[in-house]
Amino acid sequence: MTLVATLIANPARPAITDAVLAEARRVTKTEHQPRILHGEVAAELLVPGTPSEASAVTELLREALGSEPIDLAVLPHDQHRRKRLFLADMDSTMIEQECIDELADVVGIKDRVAAITERAMRGEIAFEPALRERVALLKGLSVGVIDGLIRDAIRLTPGGHTLVATMRAHGAFACLVSGGFTLFTGPIGSRLGFDETRANQLDVADGHLTGQVVEPIVGAEAKRASLIELRERLGLGAAETMAVGDGANDLPMLAEAGLGVAFRAKPKVAEAAHVRIEHGDLTALLYLQGYSAAEFAA
Template sequence: MTAALIVILAADPAALEAAQSDVRRVVASVGGGTDAWTKLTDRPLTAVSTQVTGTDITALRTVLAQVATNHEVDLAVTDVVMHTAGPGLLIMDVDSTLIQQEVIELLAAHAGREREVAVVTERAMRGELDFAQSLQQRVAALVGLPESVFEQVRRQVQLSPGARNLITTAKEHGFIVAVVSGGFIEVVGPLAADLGIDHARANALEVRDGVLTGRTTGPIIDRAAKAATLRELATAHGIPLERTVAVGDGANDLDMLAAAGLGIAYNAKPIVREQAHAALNQPHLDSVLFMLGLAADRHSLHSVHD
């Protein structure tokens, strides 16, 4: 017997009615049935959900991906277990996900080499370059920068809209919140501490005599390391993978998104949108809350589908 699933749509109200009709049609075409739609919230977008029975989650995600594209709506299919009260794990990428910038580019700007580093970053995030090699190449551009540059860059960082609300609300509902970044712990660590994030992992830059050497030190946080971190933290906190949520935007996040119970592409590169379980294409990071059965005003919506 197939488990009950939840389909969530988030969009401008004008786009929702046609998308809802298409979801019902597509679900029926694969032998499933839908309940009535329930409105979750009107902020920052209108979000609605329906319970689906009679079909498999992988198959449903595949056929509904085209509905999301056709109607330009955000759509997710989750197991009903994601919408029941209890502990969970939310793990996020940092650059261009939790924050609006790429830290390596902010650092490179202080060396006058932002443009060349940005080109390499873009290619790596599209999956065109090996991440470890691209990281080595980009970090080499930072050689000679004073250690004080970390504080300057920390002041430049801007959170994605809704980031603080997402973290606060998820933690209020029992989620462990973590970040894992191909960026740098010298910036990510203090940021995570300020936001009350439970775990933070990132690459470390080598510093000698107060200046950057143009090299990293310690293990590289690549796509495999990101997925391994998700599994490790879930095990450490006794959280089943079905209750894990990963959010990212680049090719370096693909393994982590695949390993999670729900992998969400956030304003992501095409290769990531195509492979993730769900895609958010609006600039509101706290829209992730809809996918967890929570409203942006911090009230639980679990009772809708219990």
């Protein structure tokens, strides 16, 4: 049996040097030469071991390279490495903000709402009641502010467009599934190139928020159910799926996916996910699948 160890740095801070690769080879006791995926940004090594040994090999590499700004993943080297279904969280994953916090900023209560958001994303409080509580605080806000927020306040996470475009160019289906709101996921999902988007619907009357969310709420189990539904619709096996997220409401979806990636995630999520990315941008998810930078879609 063979494993593949992938080493990933941030493109703005290349760190996969010859010395790093030599140390990785020594620690993993591999005779294989590294495959360079992108300069000093990403590389992979074939290493001996079984799937049950992947966690132990990962820890060996972390101990050896712990001072370097490098993400590490050790995964089975199998035929389903390149995924056919991709589900992504939006807030703090595909974009750098939490949309509900930005809405709260308009009415001057961002700190109050952001504190609730943080607790919910850490899994300290249940997602659904926390969402209802925060939306209630936005009652009366004009929906007309949303276009301006998307234009001026929302920033796409680096690498996201390339990630979606490359996977779709190689035949994958991409779905943006968010505990946020359709008023944001529609334009943002379109901009990023997703095939489909799913999110919560804010109740609106006379162009203003009523302070309520249209039920049922898209929470943790709904995200997991979306993955299962799309997987079955496309006739795929579990191993052919990948999901990415950062918050506690992403955990069931990440666990259900063949490859669940915690992206700059809350501690509880980073600990539970198959792989955690702390340094790289979203193109890291392509390197995890064995894509080289030369294969990225424009």
